[in-house]
Amino acid sequence: MTEVRKKRPPAGQFITTQFNSLLGWGRKFSLFQYPFITACCGMEYMSAACAHFDIDRFGAGWTRFSPRQADMLLVVGTITHKEAPVLRTVYDQMTEPKWVVAFGTCAVSGGIYDNYAVVQGIDQIIPVDVYIPGCPPRPETVLDGLLKLQEKIQHQDHDWRWKKKRS
Amino acid sequence: MEEKAILDELRQKFPAGIRETSASPGDEVVVIEKAALLEIAAFLRDGRDKFTMLLDLTCVDYAGEEPRFEMVYHLFSLSRNRRLRIKARLGEGDLRIASLTPLWKNASWLEREVYDLFGVQFEGHPDLRRLFMYDGFEGHPLRKDYPLRRRQPLIRLKE
Numbered sequence: 001m002t003e004v005r006k007k008r009p010p011a012g013q014f015i016t017t018q019f020n021s022l023l024g025w026g027r028k029f030s031l032f033q034y035p036f037i038t039a040c041c042g043m044e045y046m047s048a049a050c051a052h053f054d055i056d057r058f059g060a061g062w063t064r065f066s067p068r069q070a071d072m073l074l075v076v077g078t079i080t081h082k083e084a085p086v087l088r089t090v091y092d093q094m095t096e097p098k099w100v101v102a103f104g105t106c107a108v109s110g111g112i113y114d115n116y117a118v119v120q121g122i123d124q125i126i127p128v129d130v131y132i133p134g135c136p137p138r139p140e141t142v143l144d145g146l147l148k149l150q151e152k153i154q155h156q157d158h159d160w161r162w163k164k165k166r167s
Numbered sequence: 168m169e170e171k172a173i174l175d176e177l178r179q180k181f182p183a184g185i186r187e188t189s190a191s192p193g194d195e196v197v198v199i200e201k202a203a204l205l206e207i208a209a210f211l212r213d214g215r216d217k218f219t220m221l222l223d224l225t226c227v228d229y230a231g232e233e234p235r236f237e238m239v240y241h242l243f244s245l246s247r248n249r250r251l252r253i254k255a256r257l258g259e260g261d262l263r264i265a266s267l268t269p270l271w272k273n274a275s276w277l278e279r280e281v282y283d284l285f286g287v288q289f290e291g292h293p294d295l296r297r298l299f300m301y302d303g304f305e306g307h308p309l310r311k312d313y314p315l316r317r318r319q320p321l322i323r324l325k326e
Contacts, residue, residue, distance in 0.1 A: 081320050082301045088322055116308040116317060117300075124324040 023158045027071075027097065028150040029059030034070035036090060039077025041104035041136040048139035058146050067093040072149070073126075078106040079119045091126045096159065099149060102128045103142070105135040173216055173251070181207055194252070201238070201255040205265040211242060211251065212270055218242035218251055221271035224278065226285045230311035234258035236285065240267070257287065266292040284309035 035045055049055050049063065064070040067090045079087055091100065102122050105111035108131045110120035122128060129152060132145035174188040177197060184203025189196045199207055211218040222241040229235055234256040242251045257264060266289035267274035278289045279298040286307040289295055297304065301321060306313055318324075 081318065082299075084320065085322050115315075116313065116319070119320070119324070124326075125322065 020158050021154070024154040024156060027158070028153040030062075031060040031072040031099075031146075031149075032062045032064045032070045033060055033072045033074050034064055034067050034090070034094065035074045035076055036087060037074075037076040038079065038083065039104075039106060041076045041106070044134075044136040044139060044142065045074065045076050045103065048142040053139040053143065055143065055146065058143065058150065060146055067091075068095060070094060071098050073098065073100045074103050075100065075107045075122050076103040078111070078113060079122050079125070080117045081119055082117070084119055084125050087122065088125050099129045099153065100126055101145060101149060102131045103145075104137055105133060108133060111135060173249075176215075177207065177210075180210065195250070196252045196254060198254045198256075201257060201264050204238075204253070204255055205267070205270075207253065208240070208242075208267055208270055211253075216244045216249065217246050218244045220245055221267065221274055221277075222250070224267065224274055224281065226281045226287055226309075228285060228309065228311050236262065236287065238264055238281075238287065262286060263288045263290050265290055268292055283307070286310065 035042070037045060047053060049061075055061060060072065067073070071094065073091060073094060075087065091098075100122075102108045106113065106118070107122050110118050112135075114120065119125060130145050130149045132141055134141050137145075174190055174195060174197065178185050178188060181199075181203055184200050184207055186198040186200060188198070197207075220243040222243045224238070224240050227237045227239060229237060236257040236259070238255045238257060240253040240255075242253065243249070244251070255264065264287060266278055268278065268289075269291065275293065276298060278287075278292055279294075279296060281287050282289060282292075282295055283297040283299050284307055300308065303321075304319055306317075
């Protein structure tokens with residue numbers, strides 16, 4: 001990521017890169033989240049979201065319970081094979097731009113549940129931007145993961161050109 | 168004292184159905200023949216001790232033994248505050264046993280669970296479908312011979 005930052009843009013693209021940076025700045029502080037909570041990690045999510053740790057300080061305070069209105073999918077908890085199509089549908093329903101956070105060990109890798117029922121990491125189903133480890137993760141870890149995601153968004157190549165869709 | 172009483176009563180009443188009984192404090196166990204399950208359960212529910220509550224119903228897979236499976240029923244008497252455990256062995260060739268749904272309504276989902284995870288057939292169950300696993304799932308995952316790493320995903324997984 002730091003390499004991208006240091007790379008000098010071609011002379012003519014100065015304005016577009018600045019606009020890209022502005023978009024990144026705008027988007028990283030207005031993350032609407034869709035919490036896909038299935039297990040005990042949800043308690044830590046609530047803790048991180050409520051007043052004590054207050055995820056709103058970092059511009060991710062809005063919880064939307066419709067995937068159409070959200071741009072940050074938090075997969076909080078164990079995902080089973082029975083549930084995988086549901087998660088996939090929710091991801092597909094979200095509009096671009098969208099980011100996915102795997103919250104807790106179960107979402108990251110299946111955790112201790114290496115058995116017939118559990119998906120061994122949600123990256124087998126949907127692309128993941130940030131992995132937050134922990135069983136469950138402390139709210140500080142959650143906030144750290146959010147900061148990592150914001151840094152990623154800031155330096156991302158944003159698809160802002162209305163004429164062309166990415167892939 | 169009371170434990171002995173109920174076990175003795177069962178032995179007298181169903182001499183053919185009872186295989187063995189044991190009692191240690193707070194832990195009464197009756198091992199029965201599976202054919203006698205329904206009448207013994209009905210007697211326990213409506214008899215003197217009134218075991219009106221079916222606490223749990225589950226199955227154990229003793230792989231390598233014969234008979235291989237064992238059904239376990241936990242009953243509770245609200246009026247006497249006592250528990251009773253019924254066990255019945257099932258051979259792998261004949262995995263059928265009477266359903267307890269006529270006696271206790273909550274047996275329905277418990278039996279569906281056991282059917283789903285162990286493949287025991289409950290005769291007389293009104294709606295014997297899988298409870299946890301999805302349609303199209305093959306095999307019974309809690310059996311000891313279900314392959315440890317076997318996965319049956321519903322959607323295509325990335326490697």
